[in-house]
Amino acid sequence: MQSLPMTTMLGSTSKLIMYENFWYVINPSLFRNVLSIQKHFVVKDKDIFIAGLPKTGTTWLKSLLFATVDRTNHPIDKSLLLTHHPQELVYNLESDVYNEAFVYPRPNNLNELPSPRLLSTHISYTSLPKSIKTFGCRILYICRNPVDMFVKKREINEYDQDSLTLPRLEDFFEDFCEGKVIFGPFFEHALEYWKISLEQPYKVLFLKYEDLKDYPSNHLKRLAEFIGMPFSPQEESEGVIQEIVEFCSIKNMKELDVNKNGVINNFFEKKSYFRKGEVGDWANHVKPSMVERIHKLMQEKLEGSGLSFKVLP
Template structure:
């Protein structure tokens, strides 16, 4: 893998993934590997940033808690999804941020709903060997690039006040981003083929196009299937409508405030559209991604729609 040029030149490749050595995230990954112990009942949301993990958090939370918290009483009305499904490396094991987190993970009710952006190779062995479930969400890399760009832009503006310093930021090269993207996706894809009872591989575009089908599939996978009664009462569609990006974006709780000091709550809900990349990327960039994708995914059995 080529050397990534990004926010800093101090980078280290650890277990096939690049980390900034002066970032707390790298230290947190090491701490997670050393200290985290999974439970058989845990449910993990995994995926790279900006692939739909926030949306999936709201859907999972609503499904798991649908009996105790009907839609009109859902904690999602008063809490951002990021505050209800803890991210291991950013929340639980990150002392750099002043962020509400459980003092003891064992105090969380079962099933514990957790998330991570860590690659499959780097997640703790207890996650791989326990009976816990992993939900992985993948998204068209073109839309991920656009979404990540605007998210990073907002972060830079909120944290770096000096305009000259903002202009000096250099984002990772397209090839480097895509290589890391493919490696991350393919690790979980392979795991889902080898252990379909352990890893459920979801595509963002499939969730958009066929939400009822894939929500039922998700509920079955985690052992909480919808009953015929719930089906007839339209519970599935209620969850879909309530957790839609449009509705989540419109809730007051998601309009104001920040997550982990710097990330505006509203920045987690930009557009969520499939194919928005066409409004931002040049044909040349799209052609390069298409070529890289064909090279990386050839022979894997995985296909990603670019909507060209």
């Protein structure tokens, strides 16, 4: 660890360490967990992963994925999502499975999970175990407009777990632009998965939060086909796709009792995972000069990639 670059976030006590060009928190043991995953995780061909930076819509996507996979076992009115938070049904590798720092309902052995195993990670594609990249498992990657994403991350105070106060918006913005975000930099993280989705479309399905919000039924149908569990013509005619979309909507999920009370990993309130879910809410928080700077940064980072986000009218 002493040989790796380290930094401290502005206006914060959180220390980050750079490993394979991405930032991880030193304390708690996030960095060590990533190393454990690389060394010990054994993938299965039918595994399905959700990947993406925090606050990009991963919890919502977990709901949609679980309901789609579980539809042959439970109708919506008997879904396990009525009694379990999505984070308790789709385990995060670095925060749940390989994290000894928290007491959390989880399997002692990943082999106990039914097939296909539904798992998630915020780790960059570079730092994934080699087996995930080479075996036949599937990855659903979700990305979000960078301005919305950085506003949402600040709102729930994931920036500094030791502080009870929010970091100054200006400080958080500077860190974001410099790439100093947990699991980031943002653009490099997204670009890795984007390029793999183009090179190996059977391996990675790249989803944008904004597109999923605008056309949820279309993208849920794509998701089901990608994971090898397409909706049948009968299911479509019976409205199963729309039923799942409405049940897993952020509006509905945040009203379920199971998502209102309690905490995840002894720290994050369950209700914090389902907030406004709005697209473009950043306009109520971010100065025009900040938007312009991110727009220029986005042009620089994404030029020639084919990936884009709308941050200016």
